[in-house]
Amino acid sequence: MTTYQSKFEPSLLLKLKIATVEQLYCLYLIIIKGLPFVLDVLKNRFLLSKEKQLPSSVASLLDHNLYSRISGRKVKKVEYSDRLEQHANSTDRAWFKVTYVNNGKEEESYVFAKTQAKTFFVRAIMCIFDVYRNELDTYANVKMPVLTPGVHVATWTPSRFVLAMDDLRKEKVEFPNLWEKHVDKALGKKVLSTLSKIHAKFWGNVPKGAWNDKTRPYKGKVMGLYTLYVVNKRCPGLIPDDVCKVFSQALWHWDTIRDFYSRSYPKTMCHGDTHIGNFYITKEGEVGTFDFQCKAEEHPMRDVTYFLSCSYPEENLERDEKELIRYYLSELEANGVPKSQIPSFENCWLQYRMQPFYTMYAFIFSGGFSDLMDPHQTNCGVKRIVAHFQRVDSAGAFYDLLEGKS
Known part of the structure; x- marks a missing residue:
């Protein structure tokens, strides 16, 4: 060298x-x-009711009514499927079993979900510098020519996001x-x-x-x-x-x-x-x-x-x-x-x-x-x-x- x-x-x-x-x-x-991040934080804190907010943490997705609202599907129950070690602190992550109701029939899906980081500082940096939006945009708006996980939820605001995808571990990948x-x-x-x-x-x-x-x-x-x-x-x-x-x-x-x-x-x-x-x-x-x-x-x-x-x-x-x-x-x-x-x-x-x-x-x-x-x-x-x-x-x-x- x-x-x-x-x-x-x-x-x-x-x-x-x-x-x-x-x-x-x-x-x-x-x-x-x-500025958009700060305004969105204040909006969630003082103006929006909890029923209109995106979740503040991944654990909030255990509320089946909230999950139903953001997914646009009828949900009967959300529960943890596994508690696994995380190797990154850029997001808050969890693995769930979601019971959907479709035409009166229950359907179980295993989901990997993540939301903004637990720590406010990391969350602020990742939001302000567009990291979260960049990923969510891919799943929401870009048709990829290769295999990617199936998406259940991909939504964001300037200070929060939710991404829920198929838990591929259940497919033995x-x-x-x-x-x-x-x-x-x-x-x-x-x-x-x-x-x-x-x-x-x-x-x-x-x-x-x-x-x-x-x-x-x-x-x-x-x-x-x-x-x-x-x-x-x-x-x-x-x-x-x-x-x-x-x-x-x-x-x-x-x-x-x-x-x-x-x-x-x-x-x-x-x-x-x-x-x-x-x-x-x-x-x-x-x-x-x-x-x-x-x-x-x-x-x-x-x-x-x-x-x-x-x-x-x-x-x-x-x-x-x-x-x-x-x-x-x-x-x-x-x-x-x-x-x-x-x-x-x-x-x-x-x-x-x-x-x-x-x-x-x-x-x-x-x-x-x-x-x-x-x-x-x-x-x-x-x-x-x-x-x-x-x-x-x-x-x-x-x-x-x-x-x-x-």
Whole structure:
């Protein structure tokens, strides 16, 4: 890996200036974007009766009258089906058995439901920066070309939301995860095939609700540095010093990196959070996906790189990565993308070297900000991302960018 180059390190005075301007900008964003959130909180607190509000927590869905109102179906009973451990604090989650009444007949459905986070601070950030709406919009308004869970309820306001979906565990699907090495070449190809179908469907025609350059949440330099500090403190030695120095430096140049992503073509709708834990495998071997909180208009290698760098066993990735990228490109053509529009392997390889900065930021932020991701997941994902970062020389690609070579 290219070593840290101090000539690109901003001076202390410039860092203070950047940090001050950024904090003022973030305050402005919170005020402007936070106004609908605050008004909705006040509306629920003082104006709306409970009968007209969305639930304040996932446990509120046990009220069958409330569930009936928001689902638009007659509901006789709602009860917990399981009490399972949660591995994320970004939402409040539960698993229910819902008894619907249809034409006088009772029908039982098993449902996975989630609402806004329990803690007000996390809830505010996720609402203000459009994360909840981004996911709900997918289930409510976007027709996906791949398997996704059946939706019972998908509704939101500026400060609350409810998403209730089929509990796929009852269908005996497999949920791979980050901390077990489920991903081999065969599964890797199935995931990439699933991604290629999404990308091909929205190639150059991204749905309006997805984040774009005007609407995506601002990724703060100071917040990145703070969460990096937290992760290093919680998981000492996880990120080697040389990688940590380059990544810290990259945060000060994040606007340049973001500009590179924004001017990289082609564009499609990307899932945005393609770690293996956001996919499932049916009994027939098909791969479906869920959790679209980060869907955005991006270069398709955003998803490919994210998936491979954090989910594929690092000891096998060097051997398989070029074959897998070429396989993904062939799947784009098989799913209808004109050959003339498919990016070259060289184009994709440059993205494959630059996109790990985004993947690293995503994991560092989730692992260091209010426990959005538990330390075990953070450790497993970041360890693989670091290995990828070093092997493909993401630092070298970053310095080439700063020197105007890409």
